[in-house]
Amino acid sequence: MVTTPLLPSDYLDLVSPLRAGADLRGRIEAVHPETADAATIVIRPGRGWRGHTAGQYVRIGVDVDGVRLWRAYSLTSPTNRQDGRVTITVKAIPDGKVSNHLVRRAKPGTLVQLDQAAGDFVLPQATPAKVLYLTAGSGITPVMGMLRDTEFDDVVMVHCAPQPQDVIFRDELHDLVADKKLRLTEVHTDTDGMLDIARLGELVPDWAERETWACGPAGLLDAAEEHWSRHGVQERLHTERFRPGIVVAGDGGEVTFSATGKTVDADGATPLLDIGEQAGVLMPSGCRMGICFGCVTPLKAGAVRDLRTGELTEAEPGVLIQTCVSAAAGPCDIER
């Protein structure tokens, strides 16, 4: 009543954006280069941060050229870090707006929007006796979070990167190897060629006995899933995908964003998230690859197609869709 039409928090945000009770935000405190195209971002999260489990990711909203963009990145800091900071490690991908911004242009002092940590690419309560990490590129980031957090009895890592200097955390990994805390095989794909998963046994003879966490490009994960299934040990394989899967497109349709009062034509291949953003609709978003559920929105009418599977979802009361991996399948109404 005192501050209508604003809320008292609108004024408190001016002086204390990280206080308890505020929307969850963080402040970038440092940016440490890791490789030529990767960097670790040190973030002090607001008081509302509830902590994370090693291997989880965090959704982060960054203003790039004045536009708020949300992405999900793996947390790489140990869960018991004394100063309460967390880190994410980001690899700049070609044309990646957020990743390039964070790696090359992010400045200490900048506020970012955060969500609570999420994801089930984590270790079970009891640490398995024998562990295998199969990673490629930036797929090493959630695994690094686990390695920093947990003492393993027997852990093997197979990591693929184009060249030695592209291996993120290389020095730290080699220190672990020197301390006999880790057995590491680096596959340098520029010289060694791509990892042939069928020959994994040559690198790790007891791979099938190991509880395995794999993270990397879709090709590696698809091959791993097939390999583990063929040997009947698929329950030992845990994967985390950083890119959306295969695109299945159909016919589009007219999309109505009923809360905003906008109607636009959409093709059958473009995610509704992109369609909405282009139309100026305030769309929630997150990983943009169908894993984090930061973008779920009620489907009021019509039907949408899941771009990963081709599966159709029709409107019913209570039906929520992931707009980042759904495209129009005929006319539809999205409640935004």
Add this chain to the structure above:
Amino acid sequence: MTAIDPTAHLTAEQIEELGRELDAIRDEVIAGRGEKDAAYIRKVIAAQRKLELVSRGVLLFSMFPPAWLIGTAGLSVAKIMDNMEIGHNILHGQWDWMRDPKIHSTTWEWDHVSPADQWKHSHNELHHTYTNVVGKDNDLGYGIMRVDEDQKWHPFHLGQPLWNFINACFFEYGIAAYDLELGKNLNKRRRKNPEFRARARAVGRKIRKQVLKDYVIHPLLSGPSFLPTLAATFTANLVRNIWSHSVIMCGHFPEGVQVFERRSIEDETRGQWYLRQMMGSANISGSKAMHFMTGNLSHQIEHHLFPDLPSNRYAEVAVKVRALFEKYELEYVTGPLPKQVFSAWRKVFRLSLPNKKREVGTPDREQELVAA
């Protein structure tokens, strides 16, 4: 409508070419929107909030005349900033591209008795679409005045200088009533319409909150300064109302601004729409501070051409738009605030009386068309 069509010398192709040139200006700004613009609006919002906070703080001691004066001045400026440079422009969607849910046309609410969503409908959808079309754009005299010879005279208009003055003093209530289309909706049948009643209730709730804040809670918080604070907030609201009314009058009412017939917008092309906005709006010249305090509505012509471009860009756009006016030999109506306010008021007085005979006929125009 003036007797002579000031755009008669343009061919259809020229008008479409003009449209393309304006599109290019717009595209250039959109391509260049970025971090600096975002920093600008965040800075303005933060400054407004701090100014309001400090002013209301000072008013707690408003029984001391210097505190009253400083607090009232500060609060007046804060309210003007809220309505003009911040509220009006955010509600136009000028900052939606930032995708910040806290600075977005669908979530913003302003220090004004008309709820944001109702204002957006009557202003963005009706006024900006049907700009200066007689019978379609209710902003032409707000339904209580006659501001063009083409609008039919009625004895009610004899009082319009007074209506306009009252409207200026209580402008935010005038706008709320206008957004509700009270004039049309108060007859017996429409009054019972559930949709209208829901909107009226929403306005009632907004008024209650605003009044409670300005005239009950803050005066009570001031304790012994109750009455001076009450007077201060009333004054600040009055100053804001008269200021925004004056600025907005300058947008479409000064002499030289054209109005259009309903028929003229049938099958209107993009170029013709642009041309109508150019001829139907007027600017205010002045310093940077003047542009800021008018919410950049001093660049009314540019705002009407590109209602959703960020307001901080209108000044640079104005240079290019003005060059186009010259290129196409069109009149760019502009002048200092006192001159434009005077011009608009003179029209309000003049048109309170029926048209003089010589202004009704259109032989001049026909001659012009033949000549063209």
